[in-house]
Amino acid sequence: MIVVPPRMPHAFSTQRGTSADLLIVIAPGVERFEYFRQLTRIARGEEPPDSLRDVQDLYDTYFLNSPEWEAAHTT
DSSP: OOOOOTTOOOOOOOOTTOOOOOOOOOSSOOOOHHHHHHHHHHHTTSSOGGGGGGGHHHHTOOOOOOHHHHHHHOO
16 A cells, blocks of 8 residues: 655556556545546557646646656666
8 A cells, every 4th residue: 555645746656567557546536537548548559658748737737847757667
């Protein structure tokens, strides 16, 4: 279980070649169903990843540069 404090930058992923089941609980509840539907469309190649930048304010989800994330995901 992971608890992310409000306004705390965070990211997560599986190791290459593995998968995981994920249950996300957002409390208090915020309408984000369309955000996760958009993530699915991106994963299927139906929308470009950059399309999320257009809805950052709407879903209160912002993208930051992270040298640690980049280093872990470029190898």
